Amino acid sequence: MEFKINSLEKISFGQLFNAFSKAFKDYEMQVTHDELYKMIHRRGYNAKLSFGAFHNNDLVSFTLNGTGIYNDLFTAYDTGTGTLESFRGNKLAGKIFNHSISFLKDAGVNQYLLEVLQHNKTAVKVYKDFGFKVSREFLYYVLPEKTIDYKHNISAKAVEITSITLEQCINNKNFNDYEPSWQNSFESISRDLNSFRIRGVLINSELAGYCISEPTTGDITQLAVHKEYRRKGIGYSLLKDAIEGITHHSFKIINIDTRCQSMVSFLSSLGIEPKGKQYEMILEL
Structure with a gap:
């Protein structure tokens, strides 16, 4: 299969919500159309610095990045990374990550921040392989x-x-x-x-x-x-x-x-x- 990685600057929110819902259909906490909009807006969503993999013009994998100041540094925050189930195994998240780094650096981003569920051991390993280091542990209720x-x-x-x-x-x-x-x-x-x-x-x-x-x-x-x-x-x-x-x-x-x-x-x-x-x-x- 062939994939193209592009910025999410030109896709509609409807397309984004459709892909997000499919990618996280088995996730513990589901979100509605309005909840997703509010969530990414609150987290500083920056469409220009967010990226996705497209197959036949369909968004099949994505990383939604927010930007802002965190610990006094200009920071990119991974608001959500997901891949549709039928496209998993193609290492799309890693390809999107590698594609995005140069754009983030050019935008003056000093650090990349994310949160990941501890029981998602595969994702934790991937992020550690990318060079991420654990800074804190959080509980959620x-x-x-x-x-x-x-x-x-x-x-x-x-x-x-x-x-x-x-x-x-x-x-x-x-x-x-x-x-x-x-x-x-x-x-x-x-x-x-x-x-x-x-x-x-x-x-x-x-x-x-x-x-x-x-x-x-x-x-x-x-x-x-x-x-x-x-x-x-x-x-x-x-x-x-x-x-x-x-x-x-x-x-x-x-x-x-x-x-x-x-x-x-x-x-x-x-x-x-x-x-x-x-x-x-x-x-x-």
Whole structure:
């Protein structure tokens, strides 16, 4: 079979969604047309620096790249790499990767970032062979129902939750015990700010904790509480408030750093256990 590798700059979103759906038909988390659009937009999708393999003018394999700043470096982020089942075995992902590197370098990209499910051992090996190195390990959580086993009863007077701005969260980013992943970063949130619900707890007019969520997708994007105000029910109340505001049938918490025992223990205390693990991997260009 013959394949041509080209930029995805000129293909329609409909073509992209069709190929994406077929490539990930057996994936744990399925996305709708609108969810995919929001997902890649939030992650900084750059069609000019994304590439695909075409067979008879049909997109059969692809890598969708986002671009932005990560750890103070101009970064390309692999938003999604997939190949249609009937075309697997042709090493198309590797060919697309090799084709893309010179374009990424010419665009001034300093590093290539991706996340991969740990149980996908074939993909992990391929990326390591390309020179990617594991930078962090993440946990992800997916709950089919919007219910949690709350073990604390907090009075409304003690914890008053109000809408706040993204700037207030950014100014208190040190509440986080770890650096958010690409898709949960403030830059990613700002790309589609109107889709997010940003809530906080103020104590004596000072921010004590905040939660950023995306109601239509069920995504709990960031949850952070000042260290002095932990174990006082603020985290529970913020999470409960976020879940109550979700319009999706379920909710998810993606990319919790495995080293962040405070967050892992907090979620476990609510009966929320990990669905799986991912590697964050980086290749210096």
